[in-house]
Amino acid sequence: MSEMSFSTDIVRWRYKLLPDHVIGEVLTKKWVDSAIPFLALALLVFGLGPFVPHFFEWTTLGNLARQFAEFGLIVLGLTIVMMSGGIDLSVGSVFALSVLMSLIGMNVEGWSAGTGLIATLAVGASCGALNGLLVGYVRMRAFLTTLVTLIIFRSLFEIVFPEFSTAIVTNMSDSAAFEYLGTANIGLAPVSFLITAAIAIGVHVVLSRTRYGWHLLAVGGARRSAYNAGINVRWTIFSAYVCCSTLVALSGFLFASRIGSAASDVGAGLELQALTATVLGGISLGGGRGTVSKAIMGAVFVLLLSNSFLALAISGPGADLVLGLILVAAVFLDVRWVKNRHKLLRSVYISPAYARMPDPIPTDLGAGAMAPNDRLRDVGVIGLGILEGAEDVIFDRHDNLYTGSRHGDIARWLPPDYQRWEVLAHIGGSPLGMALDRQGHLNICVAGMGLYQVEMNGTVRRLTAETNRSLLSIIDDSNMKLADDLDIAPDGTIYFSEATTRFEMHDWYSDALESRGNGRIIRYDPKTRRTRTVLKNLVFPNGICMSYDNESLLFAESWACRISRYYFDGPKKGEVEVVIPNLPGYPDNINRASDGCSGWP
Known part of the structure; x- marks a missing residue:
């Protein structure tokens, strides 16, 4: 017996202490995707920082900020293309052409900064238009197409560069504005860094808050579905490549203003670095997934690693080898994570607690209140074949009967025979518990x-749909998922139960599998219109009703098979006590009978 008790205790503590459900809640958060590049970046900083000379000095950080201003724009451009479901391997060659155009215009021809910028952006946009035309309209493969244009653009650079x-x-350029872009600071931040930061914010807003961004994600996620939804898929792809190459051209202009010169290998291998940064930042190779913040973290990671x-003093081939290995690892994680995340979530989100069922109360004939009887043999039936999913019923002072349906209707059944009925109002959702106020x-x-x-x-008004969020809750439990039953205190305050904060109505049975304290009782004050949670960690609190003392309420905890009392006023205010434990089944609704006592089905 002691061995059985010991093993039972082990099982109970295993389900209580191992946070399977916490892991599941973490996996539901959108920031989990951002956590991977953030952790990689943190490991890099704290891993290499002590070994790299001057790693944390202001001079190093300033140089890093200027490099990020240029490299970050390239990563942002590639992010736009990849989120549309494509890829651009020509960014390094476009960067080289843009640097060459900037230096020819500024150093050789003596253009103003504005003219040089326009010419450089025009070169980049032209390269992007060619890529977009071939991929978007001619419908060529993005990988092969941009690989070919990489060779074409690099060849153009190598033909023109020796001449100039x-x-x-x-x-040297005579433009003070051109030099200002590459070398000046505003406060502690380089001007070029502030420009890139502003563009990154703008790209984030466009991708996450505008119709164009939604179209881009839709095309990247499923082109056929996007086309069927009326989205101009070809134009969206074309514009993504134009935006990418334009940002790359701006990066080249900033690079030229900072360096003032160029070598024959400028931009060589840049596509590998940019692709590593985007994939490491969680931008999916399959398209339709990614954010600007993650792309920025990937860019910072690659820059820190390269510097x-x-x-x-690690050689160029060695650095490229490491970047290649990181890219392979990032692609592997991206593919496996996308494929298996939902499987992992399903396996850990529902985490059963160890709940020992109570010993059943004897129900033999003559065994008291729990003995079987036939008192419901002669009951009448209302709404058979008409109502679906009726949960609660209530009478008004005119003996009208009200109930809800799974279609979101509130039906009123008319006396005396309750065969005639009408729809009082359509709310939507699933109406459950009901109560009439004064x-x-x-x-x-x-x-x-x-x-x-x-x-x-028939006028419908929402009283509340949110309550205060729990401080230690991982999921946002301020929004109500399954408001269940209610009753009204003598002062008009409404107390109602929310059966579970983890599952929606269509998944209520999952809470039964867990049998954890996922429910709560909430208080709504109609005078102040304030809502707050008064009782938490309840095991599927279902029915609720005021007690005869007007200082407490009774509530049923279904999976715990018990009826409990909560004191909201009086000398025991705030206390909870179990009134009836170990019920032979799962209690549901609970109502006070006409004699002042309570009964529950």
Whole structure:
């Protein structure tokens, strides 16, 4: 017996202490995707920082900020293309052409900064238009197409560069604005860094808050579905490539203003670094997924790693080898994570607690209140074949009967035979518990929507759908998922139960599998219109009703098979006590009978 008790205790503590459900809640958060590049970046900083000379000095950080201003724009451009479901391997060659155009215009021809910028952006946009035309309209494969244009653009650079290399090196730009972009600071931040930061914010707003961004994600996620939804898929892809190459061209202009010269290998291998940064930042190779913040973290990671290699005198081939290995690992994680995340979530989100069922109460004939009987043999049936999913019923002072349906309707059945009925109001959702207040208004808990009120003329008003969020909750439990039953205190305050904060109405049975304290009782004050949680960690609190003392309420905890009392006023205010433990089944609704006692089905 002791061995059995010991093993039972082990099982109980295993389900209590191992946070399977916490892991599941973490996996539901959108920031989990951002956590991977953030952790990689943190490991890099704290791993290499002590070994790289001057790693944390202001001079190093300033140089890093200027490099990020240029590299970050390239990563942002590639992010836009990849989120549309494509890829651009020509960014390094476009960067080289843009740098060459900037230096020819500024150093050799003596253009103003504005003219040089426009010419450089035009070169980049032209390259992007060619890529977009071939991929978007001609419908060629993005990988092969941009691989070919990489060769074409690099060849153009190598043809033109020797003709101007001497003039570029021996001449300097006379434009103060051009030099200002590459070398000046505003406070502690380089001007070029502030420009890139502003563009990154703008790209984030466009991708996450505008129709164009939604179209881009839709095309990247499923082109056929996007086309069927009326989205101009070809134009969206074309514009993504134009935006990408334009941002790359701006990066080249900032690079030229900072360096003032160029070598024959400028931009070589840049596509590998940019692709590593985007994939490491969680931008999916399959398209339709990614954020600007993650792309920025990937860019910072690659920049820090590259600069650390230079400081540690690691050769170029060695650095490329490491970047290649990181890219392979990032692609592997991206593919496996996308494929298996939902499987992992399903396996850990529902985490059963160890709940020992109570010993059944004897129900033999003559065994008291729990003995079987036939008192419901002669009951009448109302709404058979008409109502679906009726949860609660209530009478008004005129003997009208009200109930809800799974279609979101509130039905009123008319006396004396209750065969005639009408729809009082359509709320939506799943109306569950109901109670009439002193004004004759019908107050209703609606699963998935919150607490509502219906006047007798059919006017519907939402009272509340949110409560205070728990400080230690990982998921946002301020929004109500399954408001269940309610009753009204003598002062008009409404107390209602939310059966579970983890599952929606259509998944209520999952809470039964867990049998954890996922439920709560909430208080709504109609005078102040304030909502707050008064009792937490309840095991599927279902029915609720005021007690005869007007200082407490009774509530049923279904999976715990018990009836409990909560004191909201009086000398025991705030206390909870179990009134009836070990019920032979799962209690549901609970109502006070006409004699002042309570009964529950």
